[in-house]
Amino acid sequence: KAGVTQTPRYLIKTRGQQVTLSCSPISGHRSVSWYQQTPGQGLQFLFEYFSETQRNKGNFPGRFSGRQFSNSRSEMNVSTLELGDSALYLCASSYSVWAGVSSYEQYFGPGTRLTVT
Amino acid sequence: DAKTTQPPSMDCAEGRAANLPCNHSTISGNEYVYWYRQIHSQGPQYIIHGLKNNETNEMASLIITEDRKSSTLILPHATLRDTAVYYCIVSDTQGGSEKLVFGKGTKLTVNP
Numbered sequence: 489k490a491g492v493t494q495t496p497r498y499l500i501k502t503r504g505q506q507v508t509l510s511c512s513p514i515s516g517h518r519s520v521s522w523y524q525q526t527p528g529q530g531l532q533f534l535f536e537y538f539s540e541t542q543r544n545k546g547n548f549p550g551r552f553s554g555r556q557f558s559n560s561r562s563e564m565n566v567s568t569l570e571l572g573d574s575a576l577y578l579c580a581s582s583y584s585v586w587a588g589v590s591s592y593e594q595y596f597g598p599g600t601r602l603t604v605t
Numbered sequence: 606d607a608k609t610t611q612p613p614s615m616d617c618a619e620g621r622a623a624n625l626p627c628n629h630s631t632i633s634g635n636e637y638v639y640w641y642r643q644i645h646s647q648g649p650q651y652i653i654h655g656l657k658n659n660e661t662n663e664m665a666s667l668i669i670t671e672d673r674k675s676s677t678l679i680l681p682h683a684t685l686r687d688t689a690v691y692y693c694i695v696s697d698t699q700g701g702s703e704k705l706v707f708g709k710g711t712k713l714t715v716n717p
Contacts, residue, residue, distance in 0.1 A: 492648075521704070531649070531692075531707035544704050578648050582703065593639070594705060596648030
């Protein structure tokens, strides 16, 4: 099986611009989660999508948004970029099941390195 | 905030077992313990998870104490490629969703 893919791998943007990152989960996986990793804050959960619905959300401002398509592919968008948004953005997919979830390991992509200047 | 406490760093000799401890004294009955690792500049990699019983797979073993307040990840024969940051995570399930709350992890260095 192919792993989680993320595009683009590297991105340079200017303050005030917006950016869209893309994630293709492992085939058959229905849940996609997004994380931000910075040297200061470490790995932080952004949000999770399942069946095109946001199921869980972290403590990030509304400038950070996402969506999931019917084929489980997901995008995240950051509007009005700030210097502090420079980070590695990681996408993870898991099989997941709605009710009666026990536990499901997440498989991470290589990430998108975003630099805001 | 992360519900786990790990030592910031550990060293291990190549070929020897690496035992990485984790404290999770506030874990609740239906929460799992997960271990992930992150090799420099790569996405985290799932290693193993468990609820109550000890678990073993091709990568590692997970030993969970009977009171579930702590656990140990064991890499039986560490290699240089096992040098990474290891994260112990207690799952935070909300409405069926698995949200991983990462702490700072343990930087394991395997020395030749």
